[in-house]
Amino acid sequence: MDEKTVLVGRIAPTVKLPKQGSRVVPLRQAAPLRVDVAGGGPVGLAFACTVKSLLGDGVMIRVHDRRWMRQGDRVVWKGNAEGNNRREQVVTLQSNVWASLPLAVQQRLFAPGKFSEMWPLGPDSPASKGRPRNIKIRWIEDCLLDMAQDVYGIELVADAYAPPAKFDGLHVLAIADGARSATREAFSAQFGTPSRELFSVDGSPLDERVLGIRVTAKSPDEHTVPLTVAQNRFLFNSLGGGFINMRLTAEEASEIVALGESGPVSCIGKFGCTMRPSGNGRFVCDRHRSVFKPSVDKLSYLWPRILDGLRFFGVGVADVVGINSFTLGMQQMSKFTAQLAPSTFGFLLGDAANSLHFWPGRGLNTGLKSALSLAVNLQKRWRGNAFRAADFAQHEGIMQQLQYREKSRAWTTMLMPDSEGTPRGIEDRIREGLQGPADRAALVKTLYERVLEIKKRMGDRMGPLATDEWYYGRVNAMDTRTLKVMVESGAWITREIGGEEVEVPSAVPAVAPEQPSNRGLSLVG
Ligand SMILES: Cc1cc2nc3c(=O)[nH]c(=O)nc-3n(C[C@H](O)[C@H](O)[C@H](O)COP(=O)(O)OP(=O)(O)OC[C@H]3O[C@@H](n4cnc5c(N)ncnc54)[C@H](O)[C@@H]3O)c2cc1C
Structure with a gap:
């Protein structure tokens, strides 16, 4: 030779x-690596863009999503008219995650005015990388769909993914079609059946009902952080407006009813519809024209409690732009990587892999970590030949670590321990707060001191917070019953849920360490 x-x-x-x-x-x-992605939500698209940015012409990717449609030569998101309710929530991305996305993706996502920094530095957002960033999930989806077409030349299929009878030459199937993944279901023989056993209480799976109240905000985003962290009934995540989430008891959840002309209709509770303001303090569903019952029911227990939650964050009912509701529960997966055919491997990513309770705000972070881990693993292992199971040992290990870390965190939040360490679910705590005698002065003092303590603790990890007087005003504006619920619900258990985070490889090339300067050194005497 x-x-x-x-x-x-x-x-x-x-x-x-x-x-x-x-x-x-x-x-x-x-030969190029051939990849199919089922589900083009934020995780499926981020995975596709990252693999393409790492492997360039060495990979051919096709992404399928049923929420897309063709418009001329472009693929766009379906809208309300086509039965797609675009998601409006604000998510918090940790800097260990956002700083590991391809640089071009970071530049597009974090355009001025499109994100804010509300939460403090922490183990998953170290000072070296920066603060967590709040961003709208809809904006993430819009940017990534455009980039997939305009920057990365990824093939987009505006349709549901249907598993083929034979995987002709396909190397990778990434399954990212969300928490109720039909594709995972189709391959349950290879991935196993998810189990709810570990996330049950007295033999019944634990589900929580949460109300999401979308508002335009008046106070700077970060001022509300100590208020959120001082209790567990309401959570406000904002980007000049956002969602105030409210955890409910089963009795309160039974009030989440939409009324049509001749009685209750399946709407907000069943299809996740958003109820929007329609004058006179009424909230109505665009699709079913039904009314959100608590907003018109003078006997509602829930409605005054919702209004109190708004007041806590300095928001009024006129600032509410939508109300929806969702149920959160968790399940354990046995594995995330499976051989589907002799040369085809399947991978569960995002919510299809790990659907989490969002109170600690980790669902999308965990999903993006799973996408980064697989993308970098493919880049490392693809040599033009069929993969072997061993090629994915590292990725599967990271997925198992993520499952352990994130589900332990979320479960601890769902079943918060009391001062003796005995788990006490949020529902019990809220019910306790709603009953019995209440000493208003003592409740105001307890909650206000908690807020100030948190403000002091966070002081050096974020921007300037509001004055003590502003926080006192917020606490003192509450109805006594709401105060008691907030005090009983407890402050965030940051010690128990904090600690080391799972690190995943970055898609950003490491900057070569600077060469030591030779100035002043001479090799000749
Ligand atoms: C109120 C709320 C607040 C949250 N806040 C945070 C936060 O602060 N931080 C955080 O990290 N996470 C947060 N999350 C979680 C986060 O929104 C999810 O983890 C994230 O959306 C998961 O992304 P995904 O792409 O895996 O799944 P999805 O977003 O569910 O996307 C799945 C995609 O698959 C498509 N699809 C489904 N079935 C098929 C099929 N058969 N064929 C083709 N396509 C299909 C769907 O159309 C969709 O586009 C929050 C969630 C909620 C509800």
Whole structure:
């Protein structure tokens, strides 16, 4: 052999370099990696863009989503008219996550005015990378869908994913079609059946009902952080407005009813519809024209409690732009990686892999970590030949770590321990607060001191907070019953849920350490 063989680039096409003076031999390219993605939500799209940014022409990717449609030569999100309720929630991305996304993606996502920094530094947002960033999930989806088409040239299929009878030449199927993944279900023989056993109380799976109240905010986002962290009934995540989430008891949840002309209709409780203001303090569903019962029921227990929650964050009913409701529960997966055919491996990503309680705000972070881990693993292991199970040992290990870390955190939040360490679910705490005698002065003092303590603790990890007087005003504006619920619900158990985080590989090339300067050194005497 009179040629040297060298490997060029990361995907290793073989390049034959001729001996000096001999004929140039054409390059022999390795076959591209073929990837299908089921589900083009934030995780499916982030995965596709990241793999493409890492492997370039060495990969062919196709992403399917049923919430898309074709418009001329582009793929766009379906809207209300096509039965798609775009999600409006604000999510908090930790800097260990956002700083690991491809640089082009970071630049597009974090355009001025499109994000805010509300939460403090912490183990998953170290000072070296920056603060967590609040961003609208809808904006993430819009940016990634555009980038998939305009920057990365990814094939987009505006339709539901249907598992094929045979995986002709497909190497990777990434399953990112959300918590109720039909694709995971179709491959349950390979992935196993998720179990709710570990997330049950007295033999029944624990589900929580939460009300999401979308508001436009008047106070700076970060001023509300100590109010959120001082109790567990309401959580406000904002980007100049956002969702005030409210945890409910089963009795309160039974009040989440939509009324049609001739009685209750399936709407907010069943289809996740959003009830919007329609004058006179009424909230109505665009789709079913039904009314949110608590907003018109003078005997409602729930409505005054909702209004109190708004007041806590300095928001009035006129600032509410929508109300919806959802149920949160968790299940344990046995594995996240499975061989689906001799040369095809399947991977569960995002909510299809780990659907979490969102109170500690980790669902999308965990989903993006899973996408980054698989993308970097593929880049490392793809050599143009069929994969073997061993190629994914590292990725599967990270997925199992994520499941352990994130579900332990979320479960601890769902069943918060009391001062003796005995688990006490949020419902019990709220019920306790709603009953019995209450000493208003003592409740105001307890909650106000908690808020000030948290304000002091967070002081050096975030921007300037509001004055003590402003916080006193917020606490003192509460009805006594709401105060008692807030005090009983307890402050966030930051010690119990904090600690080391699962690190995943980054898609951003490491910056080469600076070469030590030779100035002043001389090799010759
Ligand atoms: C109120 C609320 C607040 C939250 N706050 C935070 C937060 O602060 N921080 C955080 O990290 N996370 C948060 N989360 C969680 C976060 O929103 C989810 O973890 C995230 O949306 C999961 O992304 P995904 O792409 O895996 O799934 P999804 O967003 O569910 O996307 C799945 C996609 O698959 C598509 N699809 C479904 N079935 C099919 C099929 N058969 N074929 C083709 N396509 C299909 C769907 O159309 C959808 O586009 C919050 C969630 C809620 C509800």
